[in-house]
Amino acid sequence: MLSETDILALWTTLKLAGLTTVILLLLGTPLAWWLAHSRFRYKMIVEALVALPLILPPTVLGFYLLIMLGPNGPLGSLMQSLGIQSLAFTFTGLVIGSVFYSLPFVVQPLQNAFATIGRRPLEVAATLRARPLDQFFSVVLPLARPGYLTAAVLGFAHTVGEFGVVLMIGGNIPGETQVLSIAIYDHVEALEYGQAHMLSGGLLLLSFVLLLTVYTLNRRYRVTSI
DSSP: OOOHHHHHHHHHHHHHHHHHHHHHHHHHHHHHHHHHHOOOTTHHHHHHHHHGGGTSOHHHHHHHHHHHHSTTSHHHHHHHHTTOOOOTTSHHHHHHHHHHHHHHHHHHHHHHHHHHHOSHHHHHHHHTTOOHHHHIIIIIHHHTHHHHHHHHHHHHHHHHTOOHHHHHHHOOOTTTTOOHHHHHHHHHHTTOHHHHHHHHHHHHHHHHHHHHHHHHHHHHHHHHHO
């Protein structure tokens, strides 16, 4: 049976993953659109920065975020001077770290979806006097639906599985910053393999179901689009 601490860790994890995914979809959409269509000469620098969390060790990213958000960091000291609590070891700090860590898992599928659409559908919509915002919601969003689905699932699943970043920036505070991956580590460290198996098996099943859903829906979308 799950303990009260495990249930709190589950709730914190789902809340963190859901909020991070929503934020990334909102922030990642304009960024992915710009990356897909911009002719900026040094665009590859921005692409490299977005993709950096794919290869950067999570503890390295978490360490620098901790330095930045901590009481002695540039952002943390500024917040304290304004009478605001430091974001290190808080749920808000976890969200910020998760947004940085899962950024490429949302931006890259959206960028590929926008690049695949191309400019032709927008040019046709423009001839019908559709405004840019109308073009995006009426043309781009329906065509990019598989990309959004993939981005949402990957962003959510990747956030659920975080360990190094959340441990560095959030610590291990039950009910506040303790997520499932850290709870599993605590059980293993305490030789409580039964509880670790239960939590790990749940995450394994969740990951499989999410990926299966993506592949199934994307396959149906390709079939109906032919």
